[in-house]
Amino acid sequence: MRKVCVVGGSGKLGRHLIQHCLERGYDVVAVCRPQSVGKLADLADRITVVPGRTDDRAVIAQAVAGCDGVLTVLVPWGVHDYSSGTAQAVLDHAEPGARLVFSCGWHITRGDGDHYTRRFRAMVWAAKVVARAVRFADIDDQVRACDRIFASDTAWTVVRGSSLEEGPSEGLPVWSRHVGDPVLASDLTRRTDFALFMVAALTDDTLVREAPAIVGCRTESALRHAQG
Ligand SMILES: NC(=O)c1ccc[n+]([C@@H]2O[C@H](COP(=O)([O-])OP(=O)(O)OC[C@H]3O[C@@H](n4cnc5c(N)ncnc54)[C@H](OP(=O)(O)O)[C@@H]3O)[C@@H](O)[C@H]2O)c1
Secondary structure, eight states: OOEEEEETTTSHHHHHHHHHHHHTTOEEEEEEOGGGGGGGGGGTTTSEEEESOTTOHHHHHHHHTTOSEEEEEOOOBSSSOHHHHHHHHHHHHSOTTOEEEEEEETTOOOSSSOOOOHHHHHHHHHHHHHHHHTTSBOHHHHHHHHHHHHTOOSEEEEEEEOSEEOSSOOOSOEEESSTTOGGGTTOOEEHHHHHHHHHHHTTOGGGTTBOOEEEOTTSHHHHHHHTO
């Protein structure tokens, strides 16, 4: 891994992704909306910033050229297929063989063994209805984006984040193939460690075409699991 593109680099998760990449000595190209370029001003001499919407195919084509890995913050803002447009642009324009790692939440499922509580389902349903009604976000679009990724024959990984909190790193999160596994019960990960997991996935071939659901390695459920 020499050169990595961070799609959505100016947000909270994106900043952590850039930081972890720089710490590993990778060259970083970051895509962010033109109005957010200033948020990356402190890193301007260390990274290349490509201003533009992440669903703009020309912007993505320019940004991912020559990159061995692409880290994409997949967000469902608005009601015009921002998420699926972003995912498709990355899938279509990334270099052949590049490692592609996407972020999302536990609500994304491949339909093969995830178990959700009633409370979780109700919360996702309510968020979906309200966000769509006020045209703030379209959570189903993030679902469609991930369906496209799952159907792709690229070297993808979809990292499914638990609830997030700020704070210093606790280490690499633990993961499971299935939401509902006891190891995930604490439902909490430090945002910096979500990013750490995504960056580590770039060089972890065991995660190719996997959709790991993650949780903080110091959480109660992770520690209980580690004790057997
Ligand atoms: N938040 C959680 O609790 C949580 C839990 C599990 C998983 N996740 C996943 O983590 C990832 C990051 O989520 P986050 O909540 O932590 O957000 P975040 O890191 O702050 O990222 C938000 C991103 O959305 C962009 N954005 C904001 N408003 C936009 C708009 N109107 N149109 C287009 N782009 C816009 C931001 O770009 P600008 O800098 O240009 O504004 C930024 O790149 C997502 O994939 C999410 O599904 C989050």
